Amino acid sequence: MTNTNDLTPKTVCAECLKKTKIGYDDGGRFFMPHFKSINHVEVGYSRIITNPLTIFAEWLLAKFYALKDGLVALAAKLFPRRPKIYGKQMDSWLVGKIIFATQENVEVPIHHLPLEFWGRTKLGQWRKLSEGYSAPDGTFRLPFELRCARRFGIRSLRFEICQISHIYFKDGQANTVHNTFHCIKISKSDLIGMEYNLRNIPLCFWEYRTDVKNPRVVIKAHGKDAPQQYTEARIEAINEQMIPVELTKIKHLEQIKLDSDSITLAEIQADYPENLTVCIEKKLPGYTRGDDWFGERMMNGMNRGLFLPDTEEEGAYWMKYFGKHNYDSNDEYAFPDAMIKFRLKADGLPTPVAIKLRGPLNAINRDPWQERTFTPADGELWQQAKRVARVNGGLCTEVDEHFAGTHANLEQYAIAAYRNLRFSPLTTLLFPHLKEVVLINHTADGILLRQYIPSATAFTYEGLMARIVDVMGVMDWKSFQTMKPLSEAHSYAKAEQLFWDLTYQYVDYFIELNRKEIIRHWHEVFCFSEDLVNHSVPVFLSDTDMTHIDPRDRARFEEMKEYLTAQFCFDYDLPRQHRDGHLRTVSPLTLTSTLSPEQEKEEIQNLKKACTYMIFVATFLHTWANEHQYEDIGEVLYNCLGLRYGDKESGILAPESDLSIAPDLTRSTQMMWFSNLLSRTEYGFITRNEDHDINPYFCELLTAKKDEFAALGVIIEDIESRTNI
Numbered sequence: 259m260t261n262t263n264d265l266t267p268k269t270v271c272a273e274c275l276k277k278t279k280i281g282y283d284d285g286g287r288f289f290m291p292h293f294k295s296i297n298h299v300e301v302g303y304s305r306i307i308t309n310p311l312t313i314f315a316e317w318l319l320a321k322f323y324a325l326k327d328g329l330v331a332l333a334a335k336l337f338p339r340r341p342k343i344y345g346k347q348m349d350s351w352l353v354g355k356i357i358f359a360t361q362e363n364v365e366v367p368i369h370h371l372p373l374e375f376w377g378r379t380k381l382g383q384w385r386k387l388s389e390g391y392s393a394p395d396g397t398f399r400l401p402f403e404l405r406c407a408r409r410f411g412i413r414s415l416r417f418e419i420c421q422i423s424h425i426y427f428k429d430g431q432a433n434t435v436h437n438t439f440h441c442i443k444i445s446k447s448d449l450i451g452m453e454y455n456l457r458n459i460p461l462c463f464w465e466y467r468t469d470v471k472n473p474r475v476v477i478k479a480h481g482k483d484a485p486q487q488y489t490e491a492r493i494e495a496i497n498e499q500m501i502p503v504e505l506t507k508i509k510h511l512e513q514i515k516l517d518s519d520s521i522t523l524a525e526i527q528a529d530y531p532e533n534l535t536v537c538i539e540k541k542l543p544g545y546t547r548g549d550d551w552f553g554e555r556m557m558n559g560m561n562r563g564l565f566l567p568d569t570e571e572e573g574a575y576w577m578k579y580f581g582k583h584n585y586d587s588n589d590e591y592a593f594p595d596a597m598i599k600f601r602l603k604a605d606g607l608p609t610p611v612a613i614k615l616r617g618p619l620n621a622i623n624r625d626p627w628q629e630r631t632f633t634p635a636d637g638e639l640w641q642q643a644k645r646v647a648r649v650n651g652g653l654c655t656e657v658d659e660h661f662a663g664t665h666a667n668l669e670q671y672a673i674a675a676y677r678n679l680r681f682s683p684l685t686t687l688l689f690p691h692l693k694e695v696v697l698i699n700h701t702a703d704g705i706l707l708r709q710y711i712p713s714a715t716a717f718t719y720e721g722l723m724a725r726i727v728d729v730m731g732v733m734d735w736k737s738f739q740t741m742k743p744l745s746e747a748h749s750y751a752k753a754e755q756l757f758w759d760l761t762y763q764y765v766d767y768f769i770e771l772n773r774k775e776i777i778r779h780w781h782e783v784f785c786f787s788e789d790l791v792n793h794s795v796p797v798f799l800s801d802t803d804m805t806h807i808d809p810r811d812r813a814r815f816e817e818m819k820e821y822l823t824a825q826f827c828f829d830y831d832l833p834r835q836h837r838d839g840h841l842r843t844v845s846p847l848t849l850t851s852t853l854s855p856e857q858e859k860e861e862i863q864n865l866k867k868a869c870t871y872m873i874f875v876a877t878f879l880h881t882w883a884n885e886h887q888y889e890d891i892g893e894v895l896y897n898c899l900g901l902r903y904g905d906k907e908s909g910i911l912a913p914e915s916d917l918s919i920a921p922d923l924t925r926s927t928q929m930m931w932f933s934n935l936l937s938r939t940e941y942g943f944i945t946r947n948e949d950h951d952i953n954p955y956f957c958e959l960l961t962a963k964k965d966e967f968a969a970l971g972v973i974i975e976d977i978e979s980r981t982n983i
């Protein structure tokens with residue numbers, strides 16, 4: 259414990275960081291309530307199993323499934339699927355074409371899918387009759403011996419279309435595991451001639467949704483038509499961490515339903531585990547509301563904001579959070595533009611010197627162009643303006659950086675990769691980092707995008723969707739650059755650079771090692787790139803006719819464009835593709851399906867950068883946003899994601915004691931539940947390598963930098979290998 263004489267901000271912050279740090283154990287108790295799956299997590303009442311009898315029944319059911327799995331494993335041992343192909347005179351062919359089950363009229367072939375043709379004898383033994391792959395045009399022609407397939411002893415026949423289910427490393431070598439994606443039973447009596455034609459086989463395989471503007475995969479329900487599944491251990495991790503938090507939320511919701519006066523916001527806060535700001539406030543009251551903390555967190559906390567140099571004043575910077583102005587929004591919550599001016603202190607950390615708010619601050623004056631500027635000389639008003647900026651920064655970071663910048667951004671790469679990469683060694687490089695993001699995004703659709711954010715912030719669902727598309731319109735792997743450190747104290751930027759460099763080193767090593775095979779299967783890279791480009795969102799404002807809009811709107815758009823361009827390192831001058839009438843944001847990795855020696859150097863360079871970008875976003879960038887949520891949005895009055903107008907003229911410029919502008923009790927418990935859910939339930943860490951799917955060389959490179967990262971406040975063991983929460 260710290261001696262009371264040693265209560266300096268530095269020692270207090272260090273002690274509180276240690277005290278409130280989330281651990282990721284995986285124990286588990288038998289009669290502990292649990293979620294059946296991640297998709298049963300709800301912002302209201304999650305579907306959890308609490309009744310001991312039900313838990314016992316669940317246990318029995320689990321045993322039944324284990325027994326069933328055991329029997330399946332026994333059957334596999336008794337009746338192995340041997341690689342030997344039966345038949346000598348291949349005198350017949352199984353033919354057809356595999357295509358995506360798209361709603362469009364164009365036929366899009368699925369290339370390189372592993373295919374198998376099996377017979378099963380009356381005694382249950384498997385006989386492999388043929389195998390092969392779909393060709394680049396989706397067609398296949400599997401030769402087999404007709405007599406062998408029609409033999410009296412053969413009871414049934416099946417044609418199986420397989421996919422890559424997972425990758426694992428053993429003794430440093432990558433192994434690819436296939437599972438059956440689709441099976442077609444064939445009647446023996448139908449095999450009569452030289453050829454049996456299965457015709458076009460449309461598969462709902464990593465299909466793009468058509469109801470949203472950004473690239474998302476079709477999933478109606480987890481466990482039914484999802485293209486991937488979580489591992490059991492991932493679901494266990496959720497149970498272990500979240501059940502106590504879930505029970506706390508349920509208790510609050512019940513209390514609010516029965517008598518909302520029976521519980522206060524302070525009691526709700528106190529029922530959840532202490533976070534960083536609550537801990538610091540207990541030891542150093544007022545410190546987390548001060549200018550030093552504000553600047554430090556904007557630079558090195560969850561926000562990791564961009565400091566845009568002031569064009570008129572040297573040494574001054576602007577951080578800008580754009581509000582609800584041109585997005586569909588509700589009337590309950592404020593969300594003005596918040597522009598914060600910083601200068602650097604002698605210690606290299608930023609301090610805020612002015613805050614400009616543009617847009618309505620109360621329910622009475624709704625003029626969207628009203629502007630007010632505050633400085634530290636404004637006393638209490640300065641404190642209140644900082645809170646508004648902090649809250650806006652929290653929402654923008656969650657929506658723009660966390661959801662759009664990592665989750666949605668990565669999903670577009672994941673879909674394109676899983677649709678197209680099969681023979682290419684890039685599968686072993688990318689799949690371990692791209693897996694599960696589409697599953698968690700599907701869960702986020704319901705609880706975050708449709709339920710929580712529209713009820714706890716100014717965004718409606720439509721407004722939120724439009725914002726995500728806008729921000730994704732400035733995210734391109736090709737122009738991405740790491741953040742330049744502003745000073746020695748800019749630890750986030752230094753850690754980002756360190757991680758990017760080691761990721762590039764790993765990717766460079768991998769691609770050089772597998773260069774020949776990657777080039778041999780360049781067609782897959784081309785198809786990956788085409789899917790990526792064709793489905794990426796239009797460049798921000800490229801579809802907007804700026805000539806007929808209000809000059810003030812135009813100026814604001816230009817300001818937003820300038821800031822977002824710098825924030826996400828977008829280069830408007832790069833040559834980009836026009837596809838389907840839109841200028842597409844994501845640059846192609848390649849525009850050729852076979853690589854000529856003249857093109858090789860540049861295209862391989864592009865590939866290395868794009869792969870580094872995907873892995874960097876899936877690991878370091880996402881982990882940063884995710885794990886710092888609990889520190890920066892884990893105290894309702896410090897930073898909720900939306901302040902209500904209330905009914906007073908002061909509106910959102912009011913002290914924290916004015917609860918009419920704070921989230922209501924329901925939103926407060928839901929907010930605490932959310933920040934716990936997202937920060938506490940991480941699973942799948944690079945160094946822990948739970949699924950044995952991380953290349954040992956990547957782990958080695960990261961482990962070698964352990965001390966350098968620790969000096970910057972980054973614990974390498976906490977960096978996730980993929981985006982799955």
Ligand SMILES: [Fe+2]
Nearest residue numbers: 880884936983
């Ligand atoms: Fe996340």
